[in-house]
Amino acid sequence: MGSWYLCFPVFLALYVITKHFLNKFQNLPPSPFLSLPIIGHLYLLKKPIHQTLYRISKQHGPIAFLQFGSRKVVVVSSPSAAEECLTKNDIIFANRPRLTIGKILGYNYTILSWAPYGDHWRNLRKIAALQILSISRLQMFSGIRVDEAKILIRKLLHYQDQSVELRTMFFELTLNVMMRMIAGKRYYGDNIADLEESKRFKEIHRETFKLAGTPCIGDYLPLFKSKKLENMLIKCQRKRDEFMQGLIEEHRRRRRGSGHDSETDRKNTLIEVLLGLQESEPEYYNDEIIKGLMLIMLLAGTDTTVNAIEWALTLLLNHQEVLEKVQKEIDKHVGHERLIEESDLAQLPCLSNIINETMRMYPPSPLLLPHESSEKCVVGGFHIPQGTILFVNLWAIQNDPKLWADPTKFKPERFEGVERGRDGFRLMPFGSGRRGCPGEGLGLTMVGLVLGSMIQCFQWMRTGEEMVDMTEASGLTLSKAQPLHAKCRPRPIMFNLLSKI
Numbered sequence: 001m002g003s004w005y006l007c008f009p010v011f012l013a014l015y016v017i018t019k020h021f022l023n024k025f026q027n028l029p030p031s032p033f034l035s036l037p038i039i040g041h042l043y044l045l046k047k048p049i050h051q052t053l054y055r056i057s058k059q060h061g062p063i064a065f066l067q068f069g070s071r072k073v074v075v076v077s078s079p080s081a082a083e084e085c086l087t088k089n090d091i092i093f094a095n096r097p098r099l100t101i102g103k104i105l106g107y108n109y110t111i112l113s114w115a116p117y118g119d120h121w122r123n124l125r126k127i128a129a130l131q132i133l134s135i136s137r138l139q140m141f142s143g144i145r146v147d148e149a150k151i152l153i154r155k156l157l158h159y160q161d162q163s164v165e166l167r168t169m170f171f172e173l174t175l176n177v178m179m180r181m182i183a184g185k186r187y188y189g190d191n192i193a194d195l196e197e198s199k200r201f202k203e204i205h206r207e208t209f210k211l212a213g214t215p216c217i218g219d220y221l222p223l224f225k226s227k228k229l230e231n232m233l234i235k236c237q238r239k240r241d242e243f244m245q246g247l248i249e250e251h252r253r254r255r256r257g258s259g260h261d262s263e264t265d266r267k268n269t270l271i272e273v274l275l276g277l278q279e280s281e282p283e284y285y286n287d288e289i290i291k292g293l294m295l296i297m298l299l300a301g302t303d304t305t306v307n308a309i310e311w312a313l314t315l316l317l318n319h320q321e322v323l324e325k326v327q328k329e330i331d332k333h334v335g336h337e338r339l340i341e342e343s344d345l346a347q348l349p350c351l352s353n354i355i356n357e358t359m360r361m362y363p364p365s366p367l368l369l370p371h372e373s374s375e376k377c378v379v380g381g382f383h384i385p386q387g388t389i390l391f392v393n394l395w396a397i398q399n400d401p402k403l404w405a406d407p408t409k410f411k412p413e414r415f416e417g418v419e420r421g422r423d424g425f426r427l428m429p430f431g432s433g434r435r436g437c438p439g440e441g442l443g444l445t446m447v448g449l450v451l452g453s454m455i456q457c458f459q460w461m462r463t464g465e466e467m468v469d470m471t472e473a474s475g476l477t478l479s480k481a482q483p484l485h486a487k488c489r490p491r492p493i494m495f496n497l498l499s500k501i
């Protein structure tokens with residue numbers, strides 16, 4: 001026992017030094033010196049992870065190599081390194097690592113966000129681009145978004161001058177929009193057809209978000225795999241699957257019964273479109289593919305959109321001068337006789353700059369989703385082995401003082417003349433390349449419409465004298481630690497219109 005006690009430090013020192021020189025010999029990117037046996041650099045990870053990785057990149061450079069337990073990881077934190085990964089090496093990095101969440105919640109890696117690069121993923125992308133998120137489909141569903149934005153405005157009218165918690169409202173709006181697009185149903189607020197079904201949906205949604213945000217340590221340290229977490233994920237997935245199957249069966253019955261549905265919301269839903277395609281190509285558009293597409297819209301499209309709206313309004317509450325400026329822009333362009341529409345968004349540069357600046361400072365997915373190299377490649381002159389997980393530290397790039405003047409200051413005007421949602425590889429909140437977000441158009445439209453409607457109709461105030469707290473929560477998506485509370489007052493100039501909506 002005694003000799004072990006003495007041997008351990010010697011063994012550790014030998015291990016660390018050998019590993020360090022081996023990495024150098026293999027021309028791997030720079031790495032923090034101390035990589036411990038079994039856990040590697042996992043001991044360095046403090047929440048929020050994107051900020052820890054930023055500090056590592058400041059010490060070791062914009063391409064850093066880490067060992068997370070059994071997995072090799074490369075973190076890139078400069079526009080040029082990101083560009084090299086997502087253009088020259090785009091196909092090599094178009095894979096996703098096989099993580100427990102993708103296995104269990106992603107139908108064994110067959111849903112869009114977790115499918116490996118290849119024919120199946122390409123097909124799913126095509127279906128998503130043409131059948132779900134194309135410009136014409138989005139236009140077809142525009143009535144749903146406008147309707148839900150009006151419902152939010154009506155709801156806010158009840159809270160005049162009172163402190164109101166907004167995150168829940170943004171979630172309900174976004175989930176209602178998604179579910180109306182998917183199945184023609186709303187589960188939050190009034191006009192809910194089936195209360196029991198709505199209760200089940202809310203429970204499933206709560207559980208999914210809780211579990212999807214729980215890190216699965218077994219992905220990096222197989223010895224510490226948590227059966228408890230896996231079982232919880234399996235149970236949750238069973239409920240999700242049954243729920244979505246129920247919706248498909250309901251649509252199927254209705255198709256068989258009348259052939260057509262008289263309710264406008266239900267005629268062109270995603271389920272209807274996909275069941276139509278199933279009739280012509282049953283082997284490809286099977287129920288599992290349909291359920292996967294329904295679920296990915298709920299998972300990928302809600303949290304991100306809600307975070308963007310919540311951060312934007314928070315920043316505006318702390319910068320009343322910007323709020324006044326954008327209100328004037330909306331007044332001038334839209335006026336007071338009608339509500340802001342989606343077609344107005346392209347003519348509102350100040351609103352667009354605010355959205356860019358919000359997503360620069362608080363990118364909803366600060367590390368994108370993890371990519372993985374399918375073969376060895378070279379980035380920045382360094383060797384990257386096959387099977388290395390890639391994190392693009394968007395937060396680090398978008399908040400780098402070498403790239404942005406006063407990066408911690410909210411200055412929407414820095415984006416004058418820049419397209420919404422993109423500025424080369426300096427600003428790319430939706431990612432880039434083959435695996436870039438296919439929901440960019442929908443996400444930007446929802447953020448613009450909801451934010452624009454709230455600004456047009458209400459005067460917004462903080463609940464007290466002090467600034468709204470900007471602390472970040474510690475998850476893989478970047479949300480506020482505390483849900484936003486604010487006060488709103490209908491603008492007198494809008495009374496007439498508000499009395500009619």
Ligand code: HEM
Pocket residue numbers: 112113114125296297298300301302304305308363364365368369370371429430431432434435436437438439440442443444447
């Ligand atoms: C403000 C809103 C949104 C933001 C900021 C956002 C951001 C992102 C980011 C950063 C990625 C990862 C890209 C990568 O790994 O390189 C992604 C992937 C994805 N997003 Fe979004 N997203 C938003 C809204 C949406 C919406 C509304 C949908 C669909 C309804 C959606 C569907 C997806 C899907 C399916 C993927 C995975 C794509 C793949 O793996 O091929 N997103 N998103």
